[in-house]
Amino acid sequence: MDIAHRKVRKRIRFTDEDNRPLSGQAIGIHQQDHAFLFGCGGFVFIPYIMQGDEFSRQVADSWLEIFNYATLPFYWGNYEREEGKTNKDTLMKTAQYLKENGVRVKGHPLCWHTVCADWLMKYDNATILEKQFDRIEREVTGFKGVIDMWDVINEVVIMPIFDKYDNAVTRICKEKGRVGLIREVFARAHESNPEAVLLLNDFNTSIDYEILIDGCLNAGVPISAIGIQSHQHQGYWGREKLLEVLDRFSSFGLPIHFTENTLISGELMPPHIVDLNDWQVEQWPTTPEGEARQAREMEEMYRILFSHPLVEAITSWDYKDGAWLGAPSGLVREDGSRKPSFEMLKKLVKEEWWTDTTVTTDENGWAEVEAFKGDYAINCGDRRADVRLTNDAETVIVIPRGSDH
Numbered sequence: 001m002d003i004a005h006r007k008v009r010k011r012i013r014f015t016d017e018d019n020r021p022l023s024g025q026a027i028g029i030h031q032q033d034h035a036f037l038f039g040c041g042g043f044v045f046i047p048y049i050m051q052g053d054e055f056s057r058q059v060a061d062s063w064l065e066i067f068n069y070a071t072l073p074f075y076w077g078n079y080e081r082e083e084g085k086t087n088k089d090t091l092m093k094t095a096q097y098l099k100e101n102g103v104r105v106k107g108h109p110l111c112w113h114t115v116c117a118d119w120l121m122k123y124d125n126a127t128i129l130e131k132q133f134d135r136i137e138r139e140v141t142g143f144k145g146v147i148d149m150w151d152v153i154n155e156v157v158i159m160p161i162f163d164k165y166d167n168a169v170t171r172i173c174k175e176k177g178r179v180g181l182i183r184e185v186f187a188r189a190h191e192s193n194p195e196a197v198l199l200l201n202d203f204n205t206s207i208d209y210e211i212l213i214d215g216c217l218n219a220g221v222p223i224s225a226i227g228i229q230s231h232q233h234q235g236y237w238g239r240e241k242l243l244e245v246l247d248r249f250s251s252f253g254l255p256i257h258f259t260e261n262t263l264i265s266g267e268l269m270p271p272h273i274v275d276l277n278d279w280q281v282e283q284w285p286t287t288p289e290g291e292a293r294q295a296r297e298m299e300e301m302y303r304i305l306f307s308h309p310l311v312e313a314i315t316s317w318d319y320k321d322g323a324w325l326g327a328p329s330g331l332v333r334e335d336g337s338r339k340p341s342f343e344m345l346k347k348l349v350k351e352e353w354w355t356d357t358t359v360t361t362d363e364n365g366w367a368e369v370e371a372f373k374g375d376y377a378i379n380c381g382d383r384r385a386d387v388r389l390t391n392d393a394e395t396v397i398v399i400p401r402g403s404d405h
Contacts, residue, residue, distance in 0.1 A: 001307035021365025028379035035373035037313035042070025075115035109154035120168035140192035201227030286328035
């Protein structure tokens with residue numbers, strides 16, 4: 001599979017701070033981070049930040065060995081169990097820790113009919129809508145600069161017809177309509193942070209989601225990226241379905257984020273289950289055979305997605321087994337030990353798709369560089385410069401002497 005678009009091919013002139021060429025010099029090109037977003041649910045950082053125990057630290061540290069992008073939970077019913085009493089302090093500390101460790105953070109979600117705040121039910125629809133707008137403005141403004149990416153609204157295809165239980169967001173979606181509600185919540189998020197990356201996110205990959213996206217774009221909704229969930233508790237989608245989904249959603253020309261990916265390393269969920277939440281078992285163990293299958297399927301999926309030019313992000317949903325639905329869907333087991341999927345993904349992200357090389361300049365300081373797009377430390381002797389390589393144009397990089405970064 002072609003991944004040339006993931007690299008830069010640059011002709012670079014290396015100079016000192018006085019614009020003199022660094023002639024005939026060995027230049028170290030050392031990757032520090034990917035431009036591509038290799039993500040995972042960041043939920044495991046919350047117990048570490050709040051409790052600081054050794055096990056939580058080890059789990060968090062191993063997470064950082066692979067990923068540069070985290071999703072944190074902003075489910076309204078958990079974030080604000082009592083009206084006016086939010087969990088901002090915990091999530092802010094967690095998000096700041098991730099940012100300090102070079103991780104980009106996304107909040108998930110701002111509007112959703114599931115895990116909705118029960119206390120909203122005492123209000124009429126007009127008041128619910130205003131409180132939803134206020135909630136979006138509060139979070140997007142309050143976390144600006146720390147979290148600048150949001151799943152604005154989640155699973156709207158099913159939202160107005162969701163009938164498992166009454167909830168405030170389904171009520172306002174029925175009244176406003178899918179596109180009407182999406183347009184208004186996106187407008188409020190965009191006003192609160194015009195620079196934020198704003199996603200529409202859904203598990204429904206049928207034509208219904210395509211129609212919804214088309215309606216939103218025609219209504220002027222500022223969708224930054226299309227979010228596609230891929231919870232595969234009942235079995236791997238496979239190459240054919242992945243390529244078919246990518247082909248259909250690429251027609252919009254928008255970036256695509258695979259926002260919630262799970263692959264099981266134990267017994268698969270029975271195919272007759274319609275709502276994954278309905279599958280409740282006392283134990284769901286990982287198995288050696290399942291772990292080998294998970295690693296194999298995950299590798300194929302990542303290779304397919306990484307090769308597609310519109311895919312900007314892939315997020316594995318559960319880092320540790322036993323999280324959502326108790327499933328063995330993590331990259332590490334419940335005791336924190338690493339599965340084959342962890343080792344496979346780390347090898348892809350930090351070895352095969354990673355650049356650490358040396359080039360030699362000509363007499364005028366020029367050298368040809370081919371590298372994966374991302375952040376780099378450029379070294380020449382005791383000189384160092386930190387740069388971001390993301391395009392193929394000729395450029396000049398100044399490497400000052402004795403620079404301490």
